[in-house]
Amino acid sequence: MASQQPLTNRSPLIIPCSYLTTEGNKTGSWRFLRPQYEEKTSPCSAACPSGEDIARIQMLTAQGSFKEAWETILVENPFPGVCGRVCYHPCELECNRREFDEPVAIHTIERFLADTASRYELKFGLDKLAARKQKIAVIGSGPSGLAAAYFLALLGYESDVFEALEEPGGVLRWGIPLYRLPPHILNEEVSRLQDFGVHIHCGKPLSRKFLKEAKNNYDAIFLGCGHSQSIPLSIPGEDLPGVEDGLHFLKKIRRGDIPSLEGTVAVIGGGNTAIDAARSAARLGAKVILIYRRRQQDMRAFAEEVEMALEEGIEIRELETPVEIASQKGDLLVTLQKMRVAQEDLQGRARIKPAVRKRKKIRVQHLFIAVGSSAAEDWYDLPSKTRGVTKFNNCVLVHRSREPVLVYGGDLAASIKSVVHAVASGKEAAMALDVLFKEGLKAIESTLKSCLVGNGPSLSMEIYLGGPRGKRNHNIVSYENLNTDYFRFAPAISRPRLLREERLQSFAEINLKIGASLAIREAERCFNCGLCNQCDNCQLFCPEIAVIRDDNPQGRHINYDYCKGCGLCVVECPRNAMVLEEERL
């Protein structure tokens, strides 16, 4: 308390004035709620089958740290170039931004990062763990086999990948058309894995005997042989000339054996292979009719692919199925049975029955069958006996005494047949084997559970490796958890594509590159749900100046001597990266 002396003969002023620091007043003693920095799980990352740390990838991209963003993908998925093109991106369906305006174009950013890494020939700086003595044989060099070998290499294991065909890649090379995945992208990703220490032996078809022989050289075998055998229609006329297996047709094109198709082509089926075969046929000059026994909405093919097929002029005939194929004057006469929806299953998919006396015939020049596929050899199939069998989300482990450990992965065991599930399967297998070798069979389940992204089923290798992601709360950030006052409306970028007319002229890749400025703009749209992006709102709004910047990884800490626990920082955090909890006495 002091009064200041007047400058002239005015009356003195009496006002409270102190020259002591106010730091002695430790307002933190008033606190009964404690704010803390606590990162949480973004919904996109939990929706990604391979558990990519998407919110962080977007944050790094927005900051222009493209290499770090790319490496953040690589910890969880060795194929950003492939998945940035062919993944069906379930992440975007769960994006919280969907409730605000439009989801972030996560898929496009992934492709951008892969393109950027390729353009600047970036080398990724992930370190392998110390070498382990166990060795693993991987059968099949499709996405699951390569992912398994990659993650095993990361964990310090040597492996040999055996590929029956002359080049690696499996379905990525032979089953996905060029316009979705140009081969040089695949080659680049595969050679990066080879540089990382994955040994791939091509032209090495294996037989059942290998399972027994391997015991001498390998501690475990990963079977990622895929479903490369088409299922037949089992109707008369299936063996007529002009009738072909859809997968075989796609493989032929990838080999460079490109037929010219004239007239009308019928494709039977509703999965991705059917769509791929239909769109490839359209590029070869044919008029294409896709015949599917259920409704269009019931198709297993990814909706975006179906949409593009329609754009490219493919006619979809739904609720029809071929019952007979006949040859007539060099054409194929296909008898179609009309189907009707008898009921819908729990997922809303139609259950169908033939409609009585409703058949018609169509005349086509070619017919491709794509009604599904299965394992090419019966020894690829999961064992029928349950002894020693442990099922995980995307792989099956068989551990029997006096036999090598078997892990079935990829299409043989994954919950959904997709590239990204194959990657998830390879990762799960690598983790499971690592735990098995180090701690035994019983420890696998609990260890995998501790590596779930959110509540799973996706797994994180970064969490497994003890990275900072493991410190995050498993709660998934909902739209209501965000403070959207701090976000502006901004439409998603439009993904650049070839024009419809341009697409049909060749097998050129449809989706085009985007530039860095566009990618940054799009990544900036990301709410970074649950992550601190150093926006500093907590510091700005703290009425006690109790948020102190420092150089720990969080970038700041709370000075609890002065924090009154008002919770303003937690409320003003746009992205739910803080938590307010009752003070424990």
Next chain:
Amino acid sequence: MKQVLEGSHAVAEAVRLARTQVISAYPITPQTHIVERLSEYCADSTLAARFLRVESEHSALAALIGAATCGVRTFTATSSQGLALMHELLHWASGARLPIVMANVNRAMAPGWNIWADQTDSLAQRDTGWIQLYCEHGQEVLDTTIQAFRLAEWLNLPVMVILDAFFLSHTYEPVDVPRQKSVDRFLPPYQPRFKLDTEHPCAFNQLAPPNIYMEMRHNIQAAMDDSLAFFDQVEDEFEDIVGRRHGPVEAVQCEDAEVILITSGTVTSTSRQVLTDLRKKGEKAGLLKIKLFRPFPTKAIRELTASAKKIAVIDRNFSFGASGIFAQEIRAALCNHPGHPLVFGYVAGLGGRDVTTAVVEEIYWLTKGNDMPQGESIWVGLHEVDHAIGQS
């Protein structure tokens, strides 16, 4: 130089001439023209002031409290609900002894929504420790605003310059705008007696326990007391340089008056006309204009009304459950003064209703014709309302 100025712009010119350094305000009708003009002056560098845009009147005054504590000349303007929203900080500004100058355009309080002239908004803030000056015309607005800075900075008290909505804020009149040189002579740069200074860190206005709080309040009242004498000194200096004075009160023909009309704001101008007419008819009428409301010029009022038999106070405001507020104050000022005249209170012109010469004249005749006041307040010119809710 004489210019034709709107009352609002007379305020803005004065703030410009005062070389104000920080302005913060939130727009509200009918005050908006004041800060609109000032923001233009800040934008085009006519005035080298920082204009702080804020989201409410509460924040506007809070911002100025911060600025004034740092020792700069500050100004804000508001009206009605905006002033009410500042209420808490009005106390703070005076308690912290900050010389903030504010223009308040008198507007009725809602509901019902009414943007027109009514003094209740500022009179409801009479106990907040601000000096209050009610102006009659554009010239007085300009002169008083310049003087307000001198008053505020000398006394370390905030000052409110008050003008009627539309009748004054939006009315164009010829106004003499003094030269910058003259104003600079009258109003030198602000020399704060205390300020926040990072070179000499200190904290102001923390805890004041019972052993000092009363002394602080008394200290404010002492400054209020000083201000009566100081106001005269300020007017003297202003008159020397600019050649005008308006007075804390102004008595017109009160010396021999039997009935004195007491007014404030623009009603005074109307009453001047009525007075002339009444005098022509031989009536012994007088007029007392009250400009300075806080501190209340008790002594001057006692002296100037001493010879009258009756006074008629016209209030464009009302304190519910009591009476017109000027009438209250005048009754309080006179009650311990032996032989004081009878006080007749009248309420007129609320919510912008015109107080015409006929209304003022009616008030005069009512006062003259009654031996005793017929109640604390007579509401003049009330209409019959036949559509009230809940009528049976």
